[in-house]
């Protein structure tokens with residue numbers, strides 16, 4: 001297993017589950033294992049290994065996807081944990097995609113003012129992005145409006161499991177892996193461009209995790225460079241809200257637009273590589289038939305505005321991100337490059 005540290009977390013990347021399955025602790029211990037509905041075979045496997053390590057486990061099924069990320073679900077988990085007797089030295093485990101680890105991290109960070117969290121991400125997006133870095137949260141009127149930064153002590157990523165993922169889930173994670181490459185690892189971009197969805201997941205995951213871990217280590221609370229991880233997400237989020245595209249597909253389009261803006265403002269010259277990497281990953285580089293006026297409207301109301309324009313992450317080169325205020329004219333050029341011309 002490769003071990004990467006990210007703030008106070010150890011991220012283990014390997015094949016199969018680690019031994020011991022949970023970071024060891026002295027004394028009696030109870031563990032609440034949160035997972036997708038089912039419960040999933042992976043959660044039962046983690047529970048069986050933990051029981052063999054003399055840990056008392058309760059598996060708690062959550063609603064699927066973002067239905068898991070509500071205060072109501074958190075409250076029902078707190079009640080289940082109270083009945084089971086999860087105490088200060090105990091652990092909350094998340095086994096699932098980003099929605100499960102976001103909720104599990106939130107519950108761990110708030111139960112008894114914070115108990116240990118451990119994550120077993122089961123999606124590629126979860127492994128390269130959501131489970132790492134300590135951001136947790138639930139949705140209210142908007143996404144992730146309530147949350148805490150709460151680092152898991154361990155994130156265990158099983159490449160064998162990720163190799164079984166259905167293609168749509170693979171593509172979602174690959175969009176974030178390419179983002180990690182663009183902001184911090186040019187060689188990862190090269191690997192993704194050459195091999196697309198066939199790229200070796202060991203290498204893709206390890207490289208993406210190292211980029212995210214490096215950034216989170218330097219800026220845990222997003223006062224500065226952590227924002228680089230939002231590359232492609234400003235226009236990407238607007239596209240996501242205005243379309244039926246998935247998060248990864250929308251971010252793919254957002255990255256193309258951000259590359260175009262980067263080329264206009266900073267002379268970034270690798271937009272073609274980004275487009276070709278996205279094409280080999282079977283991710284979109286433009287959108288058809290979308291309500292362009294709605295995308296503009298969403299961008300006009302984006303919170304990240306200052307007097308000069310919209311603050312966006314741009315690229316000077318592969319692996320060299322920077323943050324700039326972008327004016328309306330340049331935003332229009334970015335939108336035009338992805339098929340969202342005005343009128």
Ligand SMILES: NC(=O)c1ccc[n+]([C@@H]2O[C@H](COP(=O)([O-])OP(=O)(O)OC[C@H]3O[C@@H](n4cnc5c(N)ncnc54)[C@H](O)[C@@H]3O)[C@@H](O)[C@H]2O)c1
Pocket residue numbers: 036064065066069096097098099100102122123124125126129130131132133134135136143144161165166169172
């Ligand atoms: N905390 C962060 O820093 C961060 C970063 C990025 C995204 N997120 C959050 O992550 C969430 C999205 O995560 P996601 O993309 O992993 O989606 P998800 O957790 O919603 O899961 C997507 C679907 O995949 C299924 N699934 C999970 N593992 C599977 C497996 N091994 N095989 C087959 N199906 C499986 C789930 O049941 C679900 O139906 C969003 O809520 C987003 O806000 C958080």
Ligand SMILES: [Zn+2]
Pocket residue numbers: 176233247251
């Ligand atoms: Zn994202």
